[in-house]
Amino acid sequence: MSLAAETVLELDLGALQHNYRFLRSKLAPACRMLAVVKANGYGGDATTIALELQELGVDYLAVAYVSEGAFLRDAGVTLPILVLHPQPANFELMVSKCLEPSIYSERLLNLFTQFAQAQKLVAYPVHLKVNTGLNRLGFDPAETVLAATAIQKEDALSLRSAFTHLAASEDSAEKEFTLKQLSAFDAILPALRQKGDDKFFAHATNTSGIINYPQAHYDLVRTGIGLYGYANEASLDKQLKPVMRLKTVISQLHQLKQGESVGYNRGHVAKDAMTIATLPVGHADGLPRALGKSVGSVILNGKHAPIVGNVCMDMIMVDVTGIACQEGDSVEVFGEQQSAEELAKKAGTISYELLTAVGGRIKRVVLR
Template identity: 50%
Template structure:
């Protein structure tokens, strides 16, 4: 892999392919696969990820908002794109760019049908989201007749899929609740199929659902975090390969005397002569203040260097007293010897928040090997 000469996020498409094939192997070959690329491809490079997923054989990609889908279309992505959380103010743009909305309430269902009819659409594909226990977005089981009544009364839209979202598929202590969600979803699907007179695709499994409940794969599965190398538990992490590696360099080395302080608020005071390395990355890049003052460290020349003092907006300082290093040397923040999961847990958060929070001012570099 190339050596970094600046702060960058290295995105390994070979690792993405490994993760895709691993997750694909968990379900039957006839089950469709939706790759979730919202939040800039979980903080990576959404266009590069989407192109690779198409090459790998993914059937769909999914984003959170209409603007994300438009950006993919303008970059030439031709795969079907599902929008999880569309807003009615942008429905005309959604239709223009051939994006497929999740319709999760009576309000959005009525609004989208109205827009589709106004634009003279026929059988425009939509996805019906039902709430089976997440209690975030979704139609209720009691609304099945309302939904089918509205769909049967128009030819402007047609349900491409019916789906729900598992709340705790990674947690075996919640297995009974997860199975209850799956059974509720099956019950909803049977009623929908009977009243619609056709059978949309069914999907409920997220990454942990694919791994822990492959029997609930139905017609399609959705994977987000798993594609990027994280399986929500350490045993699965070992079978996946992190796609993103955050790298930077040493800007300057200081030799600090005993009693001297480092950084804002003098948060670190040397108890002995100390060698420090200043790195050009900080909380404006996504490395939050929670990671300072020895909470976690980085790797320089394969050796661990704890972050000392407060994290600054554009810089962090590390203790490299026992590391043979020089200005310009490469630094691994996460990826390689330290997974984003480990880094995030030190800051009392999760890998999702860490990787999606890497600022867009950090250069993205795609690699494949």
């Protein structure tokens, strides 16, 4: 079956390699890299991406939840994996898969300490999350030092890293705020290093932080969206390559007369005679309803074809008037000719949301 026969999400591993090497080039030789592969590798395929990054030489992986890390272990991933938001109900699975928890609260620390003691663990690696201003998860800076002290005294645990999360590293208008976050982290870092194990490392920067705050690379950097081809800045996006390309196919062409309508609730009424194409991809596949009514478009034979009417669950209709095409032609929703960031902006959202929303029923095709 050819790629033009159905809706597919292409995963370009050559683009992933390019992005990895580009980001590596921004680091000092001794600085390590953690790749974020949560949410099914930002909507792609976590197993494929994680195994490729493992081959490329990435140092660490991160996922949001224990189940994601367990899935990667079962697929053969051997790299250390940080779980950013572990839940007490999954401690047993986490330890059985050698996943390393981010400890972000006193309650979580107490619960995991009790679990580790009961399981007779020895120096199990944990990571302390410091809240310096994002106000999502994490200990306040002063509390972090107390937590580190408790870990240091506990034979069952070992402090492997301490990290914070920058709230606005891509926004130059928020530079002062970002520097305050880094200052708060720097103030407690010497004490945390003293309490860490012999493999201890500190980290703070995300993709935008890697580029904009090289002084904050510390021992390791975290990158997610940059690996997938986006850097939250147009000039940098041009130096990266989109890993994911969502493609579909023309199922049927219709000729409409003036006054005829398209789709549910007559979302579009033809002002003149027009040709529309129906494509087998819809909001169940991750295309926001906000892209309908000519807000968004797809690329067909090098030209933009506006999405007309309302986005349906399984289909969209696009205006192909004046575009030479036929049933069975391949169509790009996002990728090389129209980036996910460009399409997301039309819907009033961001590339992260568009990428991670790509539905599981869409076939993933790996390109090497």
